[in-house]
Amino acid sequence: MTQPLNIFWFRRDLRLDDNIGFYHALKSGKPVLPIFIFDSEILESLPKDDARVTFIYETLQTMRNTLQEDYGSSIAIFHGKPLEIYKQLINDYEIDTVYTNHDYEPYARNRDKEIQDFLKSKSIEFKTFKDQVIFEKSEVVKNDGDPYVVFTPYMKTWKETFKTHDLEIYYTNSYLKNLVEHSRLPNLSLSDIGFETSNQKIEEYTVTPTLIQDYEATRNFPAKNGTSRLGPHLRFGTVSIRKMVKKAIAEENEIFWQELIWREFFMQILWHFPHTKDESFKSKYDRIEWRNNEDEFKKWCDGKTGYPLVDAGMRELNETGFMHNRVRMLVGSFLCKHLLIDWRWGEAYFAEKLHDYEMASNIGNWQWVAGSGVDAAPYFRIFNPTTQIKKFDKDHKYIKKWVPEYQELSYPEPMVDHKAARERCLKVYKTALN
Structure with missing residues (x-):
């Protein structure tokens, strides 16, 4: 040409x-x-x-x-x-x-x-x-120009800024005739790039008025189909963030909207603090002496910890490429706090397995459960993997689906005692942080 x-x-x-x-x-x-x-x-x-x-x-x-x-x-x-x-x-x-x-x-x-x-x-x-975002880089910052490192004030400023923002949709249909006229441009097969078709499928997303309206009531229960599955579609841009925000506003659902804002919060954190990809946001947390036992890490990866809700999450991830968000918090906390395994090991495993893997959110959430990140859970907050079942899967529907043998003799004993692991974790963290 x-x-x-x-x-x-x-x-x-x-x-x-x-x-x-x-x-x-x-x-x-x-x-x-x-x-x-x-x-x-x-x-x-x-x-x-x-x-x-x-x-x-x-x-x-x-x-x-x-x-x-x-x-x-x-x-x-x-x-x-x-x-x-x-x-x-x-x-x-x-x-x-x-x-x-x-x-x-x-x-x-x-x-x-x-x-x-x-x-x-x-x-x-x-x-x-x-x-891929509504606001980026330094568009939502404090009055002095510094980035927010706590979500709630970031979210409030995001929403204030949004009030004066023109949420334009960029319709392209009438301009597609301006493409080059050439229908035989270079193409490749999956095998040409060294890959094969996966057995796992990335599911279609669901953002119906009903899902958005029920989101707060259903989103914490992994047995319910209460999440949108939007993650991979936002990650690869098969949906427009502007259209999704318009839907959230139309249904007047603050919780669903805030989940979209969390994504932008973590993106601006990675933008302003790119070192968090490899290092703790709070540098003193890099002094923690992780145990990093490879056999224990493998049991966690395989969903064979002896804690049914942890195992259900890991098996769901391995089989489907998806894990419910509430369960992600638990399995992350279990790895870092109960097993004292470096959050970076878990982050890398999720990066390999999760269909919706997004570097900023993955790092942000892993550092959150480890206590080392922005707006983090305090290090002494350690989820109890047994009481979490009573709160979020009391009928064991989710567990039965992914760990059908959990009441059988073949199911492993818990690999650590919760109370002992908790005390060990607090001691190791305290030593590092004092």
């Missing part, structure tokens, strides 16, 4: 409508070539049947089909290091501007800086847009 064109680079925004960067690319006045890069740097650490890769792949194929059938266009799909792909693209096309949406994770920030510098050296503009 000799005529100049613009590129739109899909990443965590796998949808054609209400996609801000895509919208601006389509309105730019030049034909738009949509691309996606399966980043080899990210893929190499993942299991070869990773459900998230299958989900991304299948979503892209659906998007390609829509563009081919309705607009005579497509999405060019590549595999490799993004910088190498861009070197190839500037040889193949005359590129004026690359459009994409912001990504806030440390790896993505470094990658984008590298791409921007390279494109600049070739006199190509790199334009990025806020898309």
